[in-house]
Amino acid sequence: MPNLVIIGSGIVGLCIAREAKKKDTFDNVTIIDKEIYPGFHSTSRNSGVIHAGFYYSPDSTKAKFCSEGNSLMREYVLNNSLSYKASGKVVVSKNDKEDKIIEILGKRAVKNNCKVRVLESKLIKNYEPKAKTNNLFLWSPNTWSASPKEVLNCLVNEICEYGVKICLGRKVVGTKNKSVILDNGDEIKFDFLVNASGGYALPISKLFGIKTSYKILPFKGLYLKSKNKNDVFKTHIYPVPDINQPFLGVHTTLTSDNYLKLGPTAIPAFSPENYKIFDNLDIKLTPDILFLQSSLFINNNFRFRDLALREFRYLFKENIVKSAQEITNFNLKDIDFDWYSPGIRAQLYDLKKQNLENDLIIEFKDSTIHILNSISPAWTCAFKTAQFILNYLNEI
Ligand SMILES: Cc1cc2nc3c(=O)[nH]c(=O)nc-3n(C[C@H](O)[C@H](O)[C@H](O)COP(=O)(O)OP(=O)(O)OC[C@H]3O[C@@H](n4cnc5c(N)ncnc54)[C@H](O)[C@@H]3O)c2cc1C
Incomplete structure (x- = not known):
């Protein structure tokens, strides 16, 4: 039997290794990671929200993977007795224009096979009395949260046993x-290789001769986390997003151990691992990223300048609180928050289309597979992505 090498021990690499062993297709499966701990980057720095999948355009890979990925992640958490919060979530609107987007999201949910309901504002008190909305809101019962670190540790133990x-x-x-x-x-040596190196997947794919029109454009997600356990909110509250951009706006989420988180932001960053201001700058990537950011700022492509100016305000705690205050009638100033470990979305920018790439991109070349733009909800989708990759590998 052939051997499989996986670059990256994030959720995607771990799930692919697990699926490969479960299918018993490979003699040896080896994961390589540059860090001394597995899943050190996005996989342990995300919101831990198991997304339902109604945001994404129905023809996208995200839409195809998310609803099933949601079921598989919830099943994994339950079967392994990991902590979770089956809170559901509400998406709330600020005005009539946003009500229309709620209706669009409701229609997308049907196409994407997600269970949601679009309801009138008078009913919101039955779902989240602390949320405020205009005429409509969307209720998603299958949006849960789990602990990314518990899922990671459980997967590592399982695949080591395999x-x-x-x-x-x-x-x-x-x-x-x-x-x-x-x-x-x-x-x-490898017979087959999967590049699941998250924010570095694009430069690594180039080593294997993959040619694309993408550049890396990273965004930093800062969070505030309550110092004490939450006894106020029942569900996650999200604002209506700009459906043409991959960011969901500052929202309130409940962790699986019941703390309240505000965020994440989408502040332009200078490398795929640039957590603090000058942390992990990359001699090869940072100059390119700065050049791209400057040009997008000047030309305001995909409203990058507006986004950057809005997001830089979130370097101050009170602006994150102020933004979250728009979706709740509870006075957030009554809660004490600390900064919480940030994550980076190493988003891809398409130079040809002059736009952010919103979808998960999977490139194949000879016996190598490259998972590019592994951005949200790639954590939710990971078990489904692994099934897709293994089906492909079994067929070639
Ligand atoms: C702020 C934020 C919030 C998010 N919230 C959610 C959410 O609530 N729900 C959701 O579904 N998704 C969420 N996501 C997205 C999700 O976290 C990521 O999509 C997912 O973790 C990507 O996993 P990955 O395995 O592809 O990459 P990663 O977890 O980044 O793993 C890649 C690994 O590759 C390794 N690597 C890189 N280069 C090399 C090299 N040259 N050699 C060896 N190893 C290398 C890295 O060290 C790393 O361990 C969020 C992301 C962010 C940033």
Whole structure:
């Protein structure tokens, strides 16, 4: 039987390794990660929301994967007795224009096979008495939350029992014939390779000859987390998003252990791992990112300048609170918040279409597969993405 090498020990890499072992298609499955802990980046720095899948355009891969991914993630959490919050979520509107978007989201939900209801504002008190809305709101019962770290640890233990080798603290820096070259000069041979390296998937795909019109455009998601457990909110509250952009706006979420989080923001960042102002700048990527950001700022493509000016305000705690205050009638100033570990969405920008790429992109070349633009809801979709990749690998 052939061997499979996976670059990246985030949720996507781990789920693919698990699926490969469950299907018993490969003799050896090896995961390589540059960090000394698995899932150190987006996978352990996200909101932990198991999305239902109604936001996405019905022809997108996200729409195709999310509803089933939601069921598979909820099943995994329940079967492994991990913590979760089956809170559901409401999406609330501020005006008549946003009511229309709620109706569009309701229609998308039907096409994307998600269970939601579009309801009149007088009913909101039955779902979330602390939410405020215009005429309509959307109720999504299957939007749960789980603990990304518990899911990660459970997956790591499971795949280690299956015999998957996880090689940590080793960075993939090149490729030669059917081997990857590591930063210590070692070479690891592969018959099949999956590049699930999250924010670095684009530059790594280039090592394998993948050509695209994409550039990396990272955004930093800052959060505030309540110091004390929540005894106010029943559900997550989200504003109506700009449906042409991948960001959902500052929202309130409940963690699986019942703390309240506000955020995340979408502040332009300077590398895929640039958590603090000058953290992890990347000598190869940062100059390119700065150049792209400057040009988008000047030309205001996809309203980047408006977004950047709005988002930089969120460097101050009170502006995040103020923004979340627009969707709730509870005075958030009565809750004490601390900053919580940020995450980075290493979004792709399409130079040809001059727009942000909103979808998950999967590129295939010879015996290699590259998972690009692994942005939200890729955590929710991970078990479904793994099934898709394994079906493909079984067919070639
Ligand atoms: C702020 C924020 C909030 C989010 N909220 C949600 C949410 O609520 N629900 C949801 O479904 N999704 C959410 N997401 C999205 C989700 O977290 C990510 O889509 C998902 O974690 C991506 O997983 P991944 O395995 O593809 O990448 P990652 O978790 O980033 O893993 C990639 C791995 O590759 C490794 N790597 C990179 N380069 C190399 C190299 N050269 N050699 C070896 N290893 C390498 C990295 O060290 C890393 O461990 C959110 C994301 C962010 C940033």
